[in-house]
């Protein structure tokens with residue numbers, strides 16, 4: 141057992157990419173009635189390879205794109221959903237540069253608009269002109285231009301708010317630690333705010349006024365009463381303090397549960413359910429757990445998506461076990477097993493991870509989430525409490541802020557436990573067998 145051991149990343153996705161996108165600096169004005177945004181973004185990147193391949197960014201759902209640069213000569217074209225930028229003189233390996241892009245976007249996915257609020261959902265490339273490599277993390281400055289009465293939530297920290305001569309408010313958010321692109325996000329709206337604290341770190345709850353949401357401060361307190369306890373649990377199991385020093389939940393209509401870095405969007409319907417059934421608090425724990433596994437330790441490609449979602453599903457079950465006892469843990473694991481069986485009955489079984497890259501649309505969600513959780517359960521049974529949790533700590537500490545592939549996890553668990561897990565991974569991770577449970 142060596143918690144500080146240095147493991148080399150096996151992923152070479154970063155090496156294969158031609159560009160390393162370092163930073164986005166965006167200013168976005170949302171038009172709720174038009175369900176659209178006007179944007180300007182400066183993308184700062186570094187050339188990684190010596191080739192002359194263009195920089196390709198997402199142009200999906202965007203119009204009126206104008207690209208310029210202060211430090212490189214370029215030309216550009218829109219090819220279907222891609223903005224393809226060519227540089228007039230070849231960039232040298234290691235050269236940093238920035239491009240400025242103005243655009244209008246009316247995304248059909250990735251953003252949801254309502255009369256009194258709006259928020260982003262996962263598909264960052266649909267609202268921000270940006271790259272698509274999940275393993276390439278970037279920092280983010282976001283200035284939201286909005287009506288004075290609206291509140292904003294975005295990644296990182298609110299560093300300034302200024303009222304412009306136009307009467308609009310400019311709220312500048314800053315995310316300094318690089319994060320995966322799909323965790324970029326923001327929400328703005330006519331929200332009420334309730335705040336509490338855990339270890340001097342703010343926990344914020346943004347919710348719509350009672351006539352719209354049926355929620356009030358007391359209900360918010362009751363629904364989210366366990367959040368500090370969840371934070372303590374995930375901090376203890378990862379040996380890593382809450383990565384962003386604060387966390388926010390944004391309550392929005394319906395049944396959504398979507399993490400972003402530093403906050404998550406959760407559905408009001410789920411929230412109301414917790415008031416009746418406290419055991420239904422899975423979404424609160426799930427999105428919070430992503431701060432460690434997913435947002436900080438991120439799968440390097442979609443072949444390894446279970447390292448985000450399977451692990452988080454398992455951690456929710458482990459948290460339920462601590463909060464409600466053994467039967468709650470077994471209930472969650474059984475639920476996961478039943479979902480895997482159902483998927484298999486419908487002819488939708490598949491391995492959990494792959495040796496070759498798969499596309500995002502080919503992710504088998506019921507397997508990744510549920511068989512993923514089951515595999516961590518099996519691993520815990522096989523290695524025992526001491527080795528399993530020590531390995532999870534080592535894995536978390538080793539790869540915090542990095543991107544991981546399945547083999548990274550395997551090697552850490554093998555090293556910490558002194559157990560060869562090749563057969564285990566071949567059978568349960570790369571195979572399609574469904575386990576039988578004895579409880």
Ligand SMILES: [Zn+2]
Nearest residue numbers: 426430449452
């Ligand atoms: Zn998730």
